[in-house]
Amino acid sequence: MCLDVVDKGSSEPIVKDEAGQLRVGVAGLGLIGEGAALRLIADDDYAFCGALVRDASKPREAMPAGVLITDSIQDFLDAGADVVIDALPDGEIGRALIEKALARGVSVISANKQAVAGSLDVLTSIARRTGAQFFYDASVGGGAPMIETVQRARAHGDIVEMTAILNGTVNYILTALAGGAGFDDAVRRAQDAGFAEPDPTADLSGDDARAKISILSYEAFGAEVDGNAISTEALDADLARKIAADGGVFRQLTSVTLTDGVASSASVAIVKVPESDFFAGVKDEGNALRIVTADGRDFTCVDKGAGRAPTVASLFSDLETVRAALPPRESN
Numbered sequence: 563m564c565l566d567v568v569d570k571g572s573s574e575p576i577v578k579d580e581a582g583q584l585r586v587g588v589a590g591l592g593l594i595g596e597g598a599a600l601r602l603i604a605d606d607d608y609a610f611c612g613a614l615v616r617d618a619s620k621p622r623e624a625m626p627a628g629v630l631i632t633d634s635i636q637d638f639l640d641a642g643a644d645v646v647i648d649a650l651p652d653g654e655i656g657r658a659l660i661e662k663a664l665a666r667g668v669s670v671i672s673a674n675k676q677a678v679a680g681s682l683d684v685l686t687s688i689a690r691r692t693g694a695q696f697f698y699d700a701s702v703g704g705g706a707p708m709i710e711t712v713q714r715a716r717a718h719g720d721i722v723e724m725t726a727i728l729n730g731t732v733n734y735i736l737t738a739l740a741g742g743a744g745f746d747d748a749v750r751r752a753q754d755a756g757f758a759e760p761d762p763t764a765d766l767s768g769d770d771a772r773a774k775i776s777i778l779s780y781e782a783f784g785a786e787v788d789g790n791a792i793s794t795e796a797l798d799a800d801l802a803r804k805i806a807a808d809g810g811v812f813r814q815l816t817s818v819t820l821t822d823g824v825a826s827s828a829s830v831a832i833v834k835v836p837e838s839d840f841f842a843g844v845k846d847e848g849n850a851l852r853i854v855t856a857d858g859r860d861f862t863c864v865d866k867g868a869g870r871a872p873t874v875a876s877l878f879s880d881l882e883t884v885r886a887a888l889p890p891r892e893s894n
């Protein structure tokens with residue numbers, strides 16, 4: 563049973579009539595999780611069931627008093643959510659949470675690619691067994707509907723190739739470099755804009771894009787690409803100097819090709835692209851995907867790939883899908 567939410571600074575509880583409301587818990591109250599929680603609290607279609615965090619004693623100015631904030635997965639799940647939003651930054655904890663939630667029949671919507679990548683087979687089979695719904699659109703592409711685009715292409719015919727800009731932080735840095743910024747300055751600007759983590763290693767090394775192409779491959783080919791088989795080029799100060807000296811348009815392109823029914827030649831590379839290229843037009847924190855099907859047809863999508871607003875919008879698009887599929891709840 564979800565806790566009633568009491569408005570901070572007011573003695574009046576915001577008690578929602580739970581009839582027809584989807585009960586949602588949020589794991590992680592950072593940039594993404596807090597954004598999702600605030601939107602849930604403001605939306606009468608949902609009842610906010612509480613949050614899972616690392617440090618439950620931390621002051622949370624934006625959260626109303628009386629709301630469950632816990633560091634215990636057990637207590638979080640016992641709050642009775644129909645759906646859990648996973649906005650944790652940690653792969654292992656995220657995966658454990660998703661497994662436990664799905665095993666209980668609780669649907670999961672995850673923005674956590676580190677939790678999802680490499681485990682999609684296991685997680686989707688738990689969901690199938692319990693009848694829970696499992697979405698991970700927000701873990702790839704931010705606001706760009708990449709999973710949806712893969713599904714559309716797949717419905718049309720066999721996918722033979724996918725190329726994408728999957729890391730908004732690196733794209734933001736490459737755009738800043740092209741505008742004359744130095745490497746350290748470009749990284750700092752990405753951090754100040756809220757796109758890069760305090761430690762941006764996973765973005766710059768290409769590991770983030772590697773996890774995301776694995777997720778897209780699962781959607782496109784029914785199997786994830788082996789992470790070890792993805793050649794990866796890092797963006798560092800040396801490469802940034804070469805890019806600046808060249809003066810051309812560079813993008814971090816992640817691609818995977820299908821050969822004889824198997825995903826092959828997967829790579830994450832910093833590539834010079836012609837100025838007229840589809841990917842050259844994707845600037846700042848933009849993400850983009852181009853898919854080619856066996857009959858030569860192109861499917862594309864492009865949008866902001868990082869940040870609170872586009873990611874929360876993606877989570878809510880999946881929440882709406884879950885809500886629409888649930889039978890109406892009886893009023894208490």
Ligand SMILES: NC(=O)c1ccc[n+]([C@@H]2O[C@H](COP(=O)([O-])OP(=O)(O)OC[C@H]3O[C@@H](n4cnc5c(N)ncnc54)[C@H](OP(=O)(O)O)[C@@H]3O)[C@@H](O)[C@H]2O)c1
Binds near residue numbers: 673675
């Ligand atoms: N930022 C973006 O633009 C973006 C876009 C798409 C997807 N994502 C994904 O969304 C997820 C969240 O990103 P974010 O930027 O919101 O992260 P963040 O700002 O660093 O927030 C992380 C939150 O998770 C909690 N947390 C961390 N470790 C935990 C643990 N072991 N157990 C329980 N709670 C834990 C933290 O708790 P405390 O508050 O107690 O420290 C914090 O509330 C990540 O997987 C990220 O890859 C982010």
